[in-house]
Amino acid sequence: MDSSNTYSSSEIKSGFFVLVALVVLLVMTFVVGGYFKKGANEWKVQFGYLSGLSDSAPVYYAGREVGKVDGIQILPGQPRPVLVTIKVSKDAYVRADSVAYIDTLGMMGEKFIEISVGSKDAPPMATGKVIEGVDPIPMHVLIRKMNLLADEVSKMTEDLNPLLKTMNDVVGGNKEEISKSIGNLHEVTANLRDMTAELKMHPWRLVRKG
Helix, strand or coil, X not given: CCHXXXXXXXXXXXXXXXXXXXXXXXXXHHHHHXXXXXXXXXXXXXXXXXXXXXXXXEEEECCEEEEEEEEEEECCCCCCCEEEEEEEECCCCCECCCEEEEEEECCCCEEEEXXXXXXXXXXXXXXXXXXXXXXXXXXXXXXXXXXXXXXXXXXXXXXXXXXXXXXXXXXXXXXXXXXXXXXXHHHHHHHHHHHHHHHHHCHHHHCCCC
């Protein structure tokens, strides 16, 4: 028998894994395409800042993936110049007050769009309407705000230092008087407690003369 027509076990295993990979790829293709088996709605979402959102990014509704980003368009001169086209399964019930957020998925940091459910009394949004997008806060803005907050805390600490020093001086110079006052207060409280207990036992003493 010609040995050239036989295959080693490693070659058979490699071929098997390639076949499995192809099957998995096909299954994933059909799963992704399954969003649109019942048809899909196309929406526009307007943003002023995308924070790295890419084409074909996933779209989620109520925490479930329901579609994909179909395109990103820049509108020059507009105050919010980014228009994102998304295709979403009809299972996603988008209401008139639904909004869209850009969030981060998992540890890899993949960006995705999350569509809010909206309020239960709101009517459905007409297909083709523009969904209002909530812009994520850029990292440089967060850093700047944190720096401003740190500066304010530092300034507040500097302003409080003289007041704390004055209070410490007052307390330090009058420790004996403060201790006596606290002792007197304890004594008065004890006397009031005893008197109250006595009156509870003998209430007639309130009207006794002398």
